[in-house]
Amino acid sequence: MSTSSTVLGAGRLGIGVLRLGPLSVRVHRRGLLVCLLLVAATLGAVLASLVLGDIQVGLPRVLLTVFGEGLPVEELIVQDYRLPRVATAALVGVALGMAGAVFQTISRNPLGSPDIVGFETGAATGGLVAMLVVDAGVVGTAAGAVVGGALTAVVVFSLAARGGSDGLRLVLIGVGVGSVLLSFNSMLIVSVNIYDAQGAGVWLVGNVAGATWDQVAVLAPAVVVLAALALLLSRALTMTELSDGTAVAAGLPAGRVRVVAGAVGVAMCSVAVAAAGPVAFIALTAPQVARRLTRASGPNLVASGLTGALFLVVADHAARELFQPRQVAVGVMTGVVGGLYLAWLLTREWRSGRA
């Protein structure tokens, strides 16, 4: 395995080609380094989350327990409680980060994220209807979330499509549609008894506490498959950042790419919502941070997914331990921090004279 750097003039700096026998992949060098660092950081956060807590389990014991050599009490804490929770956080983070990257690329607007334009709210509506109206189980709730997210995306995109597709128009229409869905969600919450309402309320804020291996077993393959699909579309998505005319001239059906990528993105964020509820702001912030780290063009799917995973694992650990003896839902942490980030993004924009 050798990395031969082929410097092809301006704009292509830092692109290397990775050759493996007959296969070769173009690699953005800084991007690759960032991704490796993100993997390391995420693994570190995962281990920290397994070790630290109300009951400390030393790192060697954690590793032994993960490989099935622990004491019963360690098994209970690490295997049954902390590990599935951390795994869910990481998987949901990957899904939201990637979905955010896809939609921000499609809408050419950092605010075109599924958490801003109502897709996550729509998925939540679907989940709530399944949970409270149909009284479906976990699987039904997940299915409801996927259907709800897909329907919302269809509505928002079709409303935004006419009269000139415009990133900002999409954002505002999404905000409008999202508001109606929020009202609808509130209506569902007040229409049931307090116990059901509280359970739904916790889910509605975004929560990975109490995640089980059964959930992980469904979530992991779904995220892996969708992530692979998204990566296949990555090059084409990068091209859609050009103007439509340029993309078409380059032989790329920009519209079709957007539709397919959009479908994958909606599926991703709906799966995430199904697993953890509509966690706010990961989809918005992760791609933005990833892009600033890699300084690469295009959607930066891998880096965005890894950033999302890192964020959500850290946020969940904070939600678990910061307010001991109480715990808050992870969505509370991401909502507060992410909202502040969005505010900062806006202030930066007006300083640089855009917007």
Add this chain to the structure above:
Amino acid sequence: MTTTEIAPARVRPERRVVARGRGPRVVVLAGSLVVLALAVLASLMIGRQTLAPTTVLAELWRDGGGMAGDIVRGLRMDRTVISLAVGLALGAAGALMQALTRNPLADPGLLGINAGAAAAVVSAITFLEVTALRHQMWFAFAGAAAAAIAVYGLGSGGRSAATPMRLALAGAALTAVLTAYANGIALQDQRSFDTMRFWVVGSVVSRDLSVMADALPFLVAGVVLAYLVTPGLNVIALGEDTGRALGARIGRTRVVTAVAVTLLCGSATALAGPIAFIGLTVPHVARYLVGPDQRWVLPISMTLAAALLLVADTAGRVVTPDREIAAGIMTAFIGAPVFVALVRRRKLVHL
């Protein structure tokens, strides 16, 4: 999406600067008052037990007993009074906000002002165990004011005025943070959560009419300030430089308007919880009917907003057979399609 860069106003030689809308404005105002009266009557008539208009009118004049009298003078009267007050306040607040920010998308719900009030109220319930509605009102005020300041600060750059987009997005950011915070607190505690889940829906069903007496002075003060500031807002509509050249005191107009908006939103939210979209949509209808002159837009916005809230509340009583839908949810269902239609227009309405 166009930013609302105001084209240089064509100031005609004669005194009338603003364009006229459709039809004589007095007629429009009279018409909207008639609509409001009909909405009040409907609100007193319609419900699980629908009464004839003659019965309602008769019960209003005489102090008879019987079931019809209890229905009309009891809960329905309270709801109607609160809807009127809240609707007036929201209509006025929406008109003021849209004129001040020259932003067709300004609305207390979208701009996070309601969320500010909600977060403050939830904090008061949870941390200070404030149970009396009349005390919660003060927190609603404080939260609304803080959120108004925050969103305007975020949405407007140092030199540039706040564009509609930036304000809407700043409002989204603020709403998200405050909602996450309020949820985080409420979920810790069953009593808070139970209170909050009903509060955030926005309802004109009062459990305590003494709040009305507490809120009324603020509401009246807000309306009075709103009227005082209308000429100044008309000048702002010409663009800041023109306004300054004409000798307007832009800064003072802004401050007074912001105070009026806070009083109006704060009292409306204290009375009924967060009710979105009314303040957003009604001023557009008013401007469509009478043109951009604030002196007319304001009263017509107020009457039509009150009528709309009454209609929303009344419809919510009968739209499903066995349970009521709160007014705040009905307004979102009615108002959001209008919002989407506004955004889809090729050009946002110039203010």
